[in-house]
Amino acid sequence: MSDVREQTGGDDALVTDTAETIEIEAPERSARETRVRGAGRTETDGTTDEVAGAVDEDAEADSDDEDDEDDDPENTLEGEAEIAADYLEELLDIADLDGDIDTYIEGDRAHVSIVTESEVLVGERGAVLDALQELTRLAVMTETGDRSRLMLDVAGFRDRRRQELLSMAAAAVEEAKSQKVPVPLAAMNPFERKIVHDAVASAGLSSESEGDEPNRHVVVQPTA
Numbered sequence: 001m002s003d004v005r006e007q008t009g010g011d012d013a014l015v016t017d018t019a020e021t022i023e024i025e026a027p028e029r030s031a032r033e034t035r036v037r038g039a040g041r042t043e044t045d046g047t048t049d050e051v052a053g054a055v056d057e058d059a060e061a062d063s064d065d066e067d068d069e070d071d072d073p074e075n076t077l078e079g080e081a082e083i084a085a086d087y088l089e090e091l092l093d094i095a096d097l098d099g100d101i102d103t104y105i106e107g108d109r110a111h112v113s114i115v116t117e118s119e120v121l122v123g124e125r126g127a128v129l130d131a132l133q134e135l136t137r138l139a140v141m142t143e144t145g146d147r148s149r150l151m152l153d154v155a156g157f158r159d160r161r162r163q164e165l166l167s168m169a170a171a172a173v174e175e176a177k178s179q180k181v182p183v184p185l186a187a188m189n190p191f192e193r194k195i196v197h198d199a200v201a202s203a204g205l206s207s208e209s210e211g212d213e214p215n216r217h218v219v220v221q222p223t224a
Contacts, residue, residue: 078103080140080150081110087139088114088152097121099154112136113153121154126161129154130189151191165192169199172220176205183220187211193218 081103092099092114099116114121122129133152140148153159165188172183185196193209196218200207206221 076144077105077108077110080144080148081105081112083140083143084110084112084136084148084150084152087136088112108149110148110150111153112150114155116155119155119157122157126157126189129157161192162195165195166199169196169220170203172196173200173203173205176220176222180222182222184210185218185220187215187217196220 085101085103089101097116097118097120099114099118102113102115104111120128121132123131129152132154133150136152137148137150140150151158168185172185176183188196193216197207197209200218200220204224206224208219208221209216210219211217
């Protein structure tokens with residue numbers, strides 16, 4: 001299987017204390033190059049005094065930073081992505097499927113993508129993908145003890161689906177405006193419904209979710 005990720009350490013690394021875990025795992029996460037989308041840049045005016053002061057403050061805070069490293073939300077999300085990537089890599093090996101693993105952070109979620117041309121792990125309307133995402137979240141929760149909101153994509157399915165939903169929402173908005181009537185859409189999962197709700201709100205109208213799972217759907221209202 002083609003893989004752009006480095007193999008992680010053995011089980012012994014997982015039973016070390018917190019300090020040892022930080023020292024061992026940090027290089028692996030760096031090598032995997034988990035990306036952070038939408039991260040801002042820190043701006044300074046470049047004055048000598050401010051730079052010197054920042055260096056002094058950083059030096060004094062080194063020990064505190066090390067103690068608080070696990071509390072950093074970004075580090076926590078990167079940890080989720082790493083655990084998920086390891087789990088999926090093993091799954092691909094067992095299933096003898098080709099695919100590379102890509103991880104990044106966007107907003108308050110860790111994202112993991114299996115880059116492959118095969119849609120075996122996608123299934124009809126993404127059913128297999130949704131099930132695999134839940135299994136991956138459970139794997140992360142087993143390791144961290146915390147509920148995960150990680151998003152998984154396979155073969156770019158979710159990106160393509162997002163574009164379809166945005167087009168669908170735009171058409172529904174136009175129909176609701178022109179006909180002055182509510183426009184119901186097809187059944188969607190919670191993540192897809194949120195994409196539509198956000199798109200409708202951006203267009204200046206309101207929308208509601210109606211029905212019960214698995215037939216719960218969005219209804220675009222003709223007014224804000």
